[in-house]
Amino acid sequence: MPEMTPIPWTDGTWTHEPASAAPQGDALVVTAVEDSDAWRHTAYGFVHDTEHALVAPLAVGEAMEVTFHAPWEGQFDQAGIFVRIDDERWIKAGVEFADGHLGLGAVVTDGSSDWSVGHVDDWRDSELTVRVSRWPDAVIVRARAGDGDWRLVRVAPFDGAAAASAGPFLAAPTRAGLTVVFTRWVRTSADDSLH
Template identity: 75%
Template sequence: MPEFESIPWSDGVWTHSPAAVSATDAAHLRATAVEGSDAWRHTAYGFVHDTEHALLAPLAVGEAVDVSFRAPWSGQFDQAGVFVRADDEHWVKAGVEYSDGHLGLGAVVTDIRSDWSVGYVDDWRDAEITVRVSRWADALVVRARADDDPWRLVRVAPFDGERPASAGPFLAAPTRAGLTVTFARWTRSPADDALH
């Protein structure tokens, strides 16, 4: 079983400041997204959005980061999870997004251009969701679960192990004001050593 080390909220640096942030106690952080915040590059939509709220700390090869959270999913494209960033054109966001009346579990992998993979998890709507990203020498391995359910493999994505990167909780609200996400956990541990 991996040994988990809690990451203090104060250790992270925001890519873009949320509309509001408050620590309800040592374990919980509440953040409210700015309306119009998002992360995407080019593909299918033709635009670049670089306004997500990601609280990042260094993530080395051989480490994993876990983030647990809850949110009142109601706005089109409300989203939260884990953001891994090397630079403006190389990053991954993984977690859940509310779209067209469904809660979707997926990932956006960006290597100059973004892609998106997603599947419905409507039964996770009221759960505490945990997203885990393990950094390997050539990949990120993304898993997620609701409450204490078994882990579900979400994505294995290429990611340059030579490039410095940071990771942590993120949220965005492309279409509305008032999305507030309560983050309950941010930990670092050894990376998962197997896919299966």
């Protein structure tokens, strides 16, 4: 088992300040601003660069894991992990509550966004962990509920030569009051295989 190094909440920098963020024991309790989101162009025709992501450097050969829970109630409530090179090249991966279902997926953005998602309604009341591994040409996204098995979510192309950062994120496109409790943020070595 590779060594896990906890990342202090104070080591991260917000892409956009949330409504509030306060330590609670070892956890960080964060409330999103209404109308926060991350998306570029595709299908909807708009650009939203207002997500709340607490990011720290992520090098090739490293992985990062974020663990969290929330009461999923508002349309498009979302949380997980954000991996960012710049405004036009980023990945958000985790869960989103939409149309009465909790979806596990990823949005991969290189100028424009794409979105892959599948229902995980049985995860709704669980503590969730999202893991990203950075390879020289890709980011591999995995997730699990509680201590369950890891599920491969996405293999996405990603520029290995660019400086990137990653960390916990949340957004609340349709309402005020989404509060996510992030219980863990760690750095470790990247996965060495897809299978």
